[in-house]
Amino acid sequence: MSKADRKTILAIFPHADDEISCVGTMANHVIRGDRVILCFATHGEMTSLMGDVSEEEIVFAREEHAAKVAEIIGCEVMFLDFKDTEVEITRKNAKKIAGIISQIKPDAILTWNIYHRHPDHRSIAQLVIDAVTMARIPRVVDPNGPHRKDxxxxxxxxxxxxxxSIYVDVSQTIHKIKEVTQCYADTYGWTGAVERVTARRMSTGMECDVDYAEKFTILRRRHRPVRYIV
Ligand SMILES: [Zn+2]
Known part of the structure; x- marks a missing residue:
């Protein structure tokens, strides 16, 4: 792949394990030679799944765990300083994410949708939409330079x-999905997680005639025209 063809994918989520539903897609892009960055907006410090430990211990464990996940996927990883359960849709927060977008200059961003039950999930989805617009404004993202790509x-x-909606065929990277899920299952003491995640991918795959798939929706400023419809 030539340098010009190499794409940059930013996956941004509030909490550890939010990324499980797009591990196959991220791994596909890594295999193609793209740059993939997994960004956690918080350290998931409100969790009770790690037992009675201090916030500092959670932060340390999260960073160590995220490094393992990133190694499996083959991507980069980073954390922002948002507070778990307090990711709010504000102009200030949108500008903070716009700063990240203007640094990384992604071609695509993977994230939550605006309907999910967890308020942090809904917030990050809306913040990304707002931040993409903010990142186009030079004075907002100075000195990074604006990112005006669609x-x-x-x-x-x-x-x-x-x-x-779009389907991504993850049949070639299902082993990575299983490995990442196992990594969380070991930490949290989840039982049957790998089987559940695999079954879900298989059922999504049946909807589009492949062995395993991940499903998303797609949002762009403009849709690219096609010449033929079939
Ligand atoms: Zn979450």
Missing amino acids: ITIIQYYGERAILP
Whole structure:
């Protein structure tokens, strides 16, 4: 792949394990030679799944764990300083994410949808939409330089989604999905997680005639025209 063809994918989520539903897609892009960055907006410090430990211990464990996940996927990883359960849709927060977008200059962003039950998930989805616009404004993102590309926002599929949906064939990277899920299962003491995640990918795959798939919706400023419809 030539340098010009290499794409940059930013996956941004509030909490550890939010990324499980797009591990196959991220791994596909890594295999193709793209740059993939997994960004956690918080350290998931409100968790009770790690037992009675201090916030500092959670932060340390999260960073160590994220490094393992990133190694499996083959991507980069970073954390922002948002507070778990307090990711709010404000202009200030949108500008903070715009700063990240203007640094990384992604071609596509993977994130939550605006319908999910967790408020941090809904907030990050809306913040990404706002930040993509903010990142186009030079004075907002100074000194990084604006990112004016028509970024493709890929959101997790939700039943209430009205945006067009897309399927990603993850049959070649299902082993990575299993490995990442196992990594979380070991930390949290989840039972049957790998089987559940695999079954879900298989059922999504049946909807589009492949062995395993991940499903998303797609949001762009403009849709690319086609010459033929079939
Ligand atoms: Zn979450």
